[in-house]
Amino acid sequence: MKILLTGRNGQVGYELERTLQGLGQVVALDRAQMDLSDLDQVRSVIREVKPQLIVNPAAYTAVDLAEGEVELAMCINAQAPEVMAQEAKKLGAGMIHYSTDYVFDGDQAGSYTEDDVPDPQSVYGRSKLAGEQAIQAAGIPHLILRTSWVYGARGKNFLLTVRRLAQERDELRIVADQFGAPTWCRTIAEATAHALIQMQRYSGTQKDAELDQDVWLSRGGLYHLSAQGRTSWHGLTQAILSHPSVPKKPRLTAISTQDYPLPARRPANSSLSCERFMQTFCGLPGWDEALKLCQDGM
Numbered sequence: 374m375k376i377l378l379t380g381r382n383g384q385v386g387y388e389l390e391r392t393l394q395g396l397g398q399v400v401a402l403d404r405a406q407m408d409l410s411d412l413d414q415v416r417s418v419i420r421e422v423k424p425q426l427i428v429n430p431a432a433y434t435a436v437d438l439a440e441g442e443v444e445l446a447m448c449i450n451a452q453a454p455e456v457m458a459q460e461a462k463k464l465g466a467g468m469i470h471y472s473t474d475y476v477f478d479g480d481q482a483g484s485y486t487e488d489d490v491p492d493p494q495s496v497y498g499r500s501k502l503a504g505e506q507a508i509q510a511a512g513i514p515h516l517i518l519r520t521s522w523v524y525g526a527r528g529k530n531f532l533l534t535v536r537r538l539a540q541e542r543d544e545l546r547i548v549a550d551q552f553g554a555p556t557w558c559r560t561i562a563e564a565t566a567h568a569l570i571q572m573q574r575y576s577g578t579q580k581d582a583e584l585d586q587d588v589w590l591s592r593g594g595l596y597h598l599s600a601q602g603r604t605s606w607h608g609l610t611q612a613i614l615s616h617p618s619v620p621k622k623p624r625l626t627a628i629s630t631q632d633y634p635l636p637a638r639r640p641a642n643s644s645l646s647c648e649r650f651m652q653t654f655c656g657l658p659g660w661d662e663a664l665k666l667c668q669d670g671m
């Protein structure tokens with residue numbers, strides 16, 4: 374199967390380029406090769422590559438900047454996935470796309486299921502929801518995987534920010550009233566590969582080279598995919614600092630969201646119920662267990 378992968382230098386894209394090897398012929402592209410803010414280029418690259426599956430982790434992920442760059446965020450997160458889905462439809466191809474816990478308002482007490490109604494509170498969240506809806510509307514075989522609080526050993530993320538700030542400051546002041554599940558980018562890539570393998574197993578045809586439209590249309594759809602359990606950004610910081618690889622441990626102070634004003638509103642609780650994913654595809658690790666594994670390698 375020929376797989377077109379976007380965002381190869383992003384956290385999830387970097388891991389996917391490695392985990393998808395062996396599952397198909399991976400054509401991994403960066404921003405210079407396919408710029409998602411240039412819809413004509415997106416169209417022409419897909420027509421040239423002719424993939425059977427498009428895997429799209431590329432996104433505009435700067436949550437606060439998006440508040441002032443609405444058009445660009447909408448183009449990259451909604452219009453580009455829409456073009457990908459339209460082109461996939463013409464090719465008879467499928468799509469794996471990633472979305473976010475920030476599609477929810479965060480006011481619910483328990484974890485959110487795929488059946489809960491999204492109500493994004495930020496431009497980023499609205500743009501990601503619009504991307505989901507465009508793919509669903511195209512009627513192509515797809516998996517939309519909503520994840521949360523992604524971190525890893527490279528790129529820009531909360532783990533690396535905290536590890537840097539810990540060396541620069543004597544005190545870290547971190548919000549303790551926003552809850553979610555920190556998810557290692559490697560977990561997302563490995564779970565995606567498992568899902569793809571399972572899709573091929575569900576197919577009776579044994580033809581790994583092809584995408585079984587019937588299987589994808591019946592088993593595909595929207596799934597929540599995050600690490601298990603939940604914590605606050607403060608709890609996550611505590612766990613990061615307690616790892617032996619962090620040489621200097623600053624004082625850690627719990628603050629509230631209003632003590633840390635930012636342009637974009639974040640959900641107070643965006644933990645995702647992943648039962649549907651785990652029942653259909655594979656298990657998912659606890660957030661603290663995965664964080665330890667990630668930091669063991671740092």
Ligand SMILES: NC(=O)C1=CN([C@@H]2O[C@H](COP(=O)(O)OP(=O)(O)OC[C@H]3O[C@@H](n4cnc5c(N)ncnc54)[C@H](OP(=O)(O)O)[C@@H]3O)[C@@H](O)[C@H]2O)C=CC1
Pocket residue numbers: 379380381382383384385386403404405407408409410429430431432433434449471472473474501519520521522523524528529558
């Ligand atoms: N990060 C997080 O905390 C979360 C992320 N998600 C979702 O998961 C997916 C993967 O996120 P993650 O890997 O963390 O994101 P990153 O921010 O690490 O990577 C985003 C990737 O998108 C690429 N990109 C950005 N703009 C463009 C553009 N105009 N054209 C082409 N490529 C572009 C970046 O390219 P370049 O390297 O050149 O900048 C980068 O490779 C996204 O859909 C995101 O919305 C969901 C929940 C949480």
Ligand SMILES: Cc1cn([C@H]2C[C@H](O)[C@@H](COP(=O)(O)OP(=O)(O)O[C@H]3O[C@@H](C)C(=O)[C@@H](O)[C@H]3O)O2)c(=O)[nH]c1=O
Pocket residue numbers: 434435436437473474475520521522523530531534545546547548551606633635639
């Ligand atoms: C650096 C810092 C952040 N914070 C708070 C601000 C914010 O509420 C929270 C998280 O900060 P960040 O801005 O790093 O994270 P944020 O950009 O909100 O992360 C989000 O990114 C997008 C892409 C997603 O899809 C989400 O799932 C989520 O991971 O931590 C502090 O309280 N103190 C600090 O010193």
